[in-house]
Amino acid sequence: MILINDSSIIIRPGRRDDAPFIGKTITEAMGHELCVGLAEGEENLINVLKLFTDLASTETAQYSYRNTLVAVDKEDKRIGAIIGYDGAGLREMRKDFIAKANELLGWNVTVEEADGWEPETTSNEIYLDSLYVIPEYRNRGIGGALIKAAIEKYKNNGKPFGLLVEPNNTKAHKLYKELGFIEDGVNNFCGEPMIHLSYNCNKK
Numbered sequence: 755m756i757l758i759n760d761s762s763i764i765i766r767p768g769r770r771d772d773a774p775f776i777g778k779t780i781t782e783a784m785g786h787e788l789c790v791g792l793a794e795g796e797e798n799l800i801n802v803l804k805l806f807t808d809l810a811s812t813e814t815a816q817y818s819y820r821n822t823l824v825a826v827d828k829e830d831k832r833i834g835a836i837i838g839y840d841g842a843g844l845r846e847m848r849k850d851f852i853a854k855a856n857e858l859l860g861w862n863v864t865v866e867e868a869d870g871w872e873p874e875t876t877s878n879e880i881y882l883d884s885l886y887v888i889p890e891y892r893n894r895g896i897g898g899a900l901i902k903a904a905i906e907k908y909k910n911n912g913k914p915f916g917l918l919v920e921p922n923n924t925k926a927h928k929l930y931k932e933l934g935f936i937e938d939g940v941n942n943f944c945g946e947p948m949i950h951l952s953y954n955c956n957k958k
Contacts, residue, residue, distance in 0.1 A: 763833070763896065765903045768822030770811050772832065776822050777807030779835040783884035785920070788944050793859060801858040808854055815850035816843075816883065823903050825887070825896050834887035836900040838908060841875035841916070872942045879916040879952065880908045901933055909955050918948035 768776060781789050781803050789802045809815040810822070816839050825834035839847065845865075852868055855861045875881035882904055887896045905915060918941055919926045927949070935951040942948070 762828045763825060765823050765825050765900060768810075768819035768824050768835070770819050772819050772822065772824050772835070773807050773811035775824065775832040776810035776817065776819060776835055776837070777803050777805075779822075779837065779886040780806040780810075780817055780884045782886045784944075788946065791944050792855075798859060805851075805854050805858050808858075809850055812850055814847060815854075816847040817851070818847075821883075823900060823907065825891075825900055827891075832888075833891040834885075834896045834900055836885045836904050837883040838880055838904040838915075839883065840908075840911065840913070841873075841879050841881045842877035844873060844875055844877075844881075845869070874918060874941060874943050875916060878913060880904075880911055880913050882915055882917040885917075897929060898933060901930075905953070905955055912956060914952050914954035914956075916950060916952045918943055918950055921947065921949055 784792075789799060790796060792805075793799050793802045806817055809817040810819050812818050813820060817837060821839045822835055822837050824832055826832055848868060849865055852861070852863050852865055856863060874883075882901065885897055885900060887900075908915070915935075917930065917935070919930065930951050930953075933953065935953040937949055938952050939950045940947050941950045
């Protein structure tokens with residue numbers, strides 16, 4: 755897929771060798787405070803990045819390269835990415851996350867215990883989990899193009915799209931609303947309130 759007005763940039767499916775960039779995408783999208791919360795301290799932050807990088811290289815985690823689209827320039831430099839998946843598969847996909855977090859972050863959590871967490875998504879939507887564009891390529895329409903590419907990828911699924919955004923992230927709010935997303939509630943993610951937005955490309 756070619757980005758509008760910039761034929762030197764393409765959006766392609768994720769590959770296993772994109773895993774380090776996907777890991778960075780997730781941690782950048784989550785933000786420093788949430789990453790520190792997962793790590794339970796600054797001293798363990800490097801393992802949060804390793805956690806998501808390792809998961810990105812798998813076939814079955816929600817953060818897998820298979821659920822990722824990557825924007826690259828003409829030299830195949832990775833400049834942005836988006837992760838999206840069917841929320842109906844979250845419980846099964848989350849098993850990899852729990853196992854890896856137990857290993858790298860010192861957690862002691864079972865899949866059954868994780869069932870009590872407030873889910874970031876539901877079985878009724880395609881969830882856009884993480885979006886990131888490197889600083890030097892921002893304000894060029896790449897974030898919007900990645901979202902449109904994810905919608906194109908999953909549009910035949912028949913489900914609406916959902917995502918979460920921090921209440922004070924006005925720039926992201928503006929982008930999502932320009933793309934047709936609407937606010938429809940509040941979800942807690944890692945104990946923090948997030949605005950839930952949805953978009954239904956199948957709605958007449």
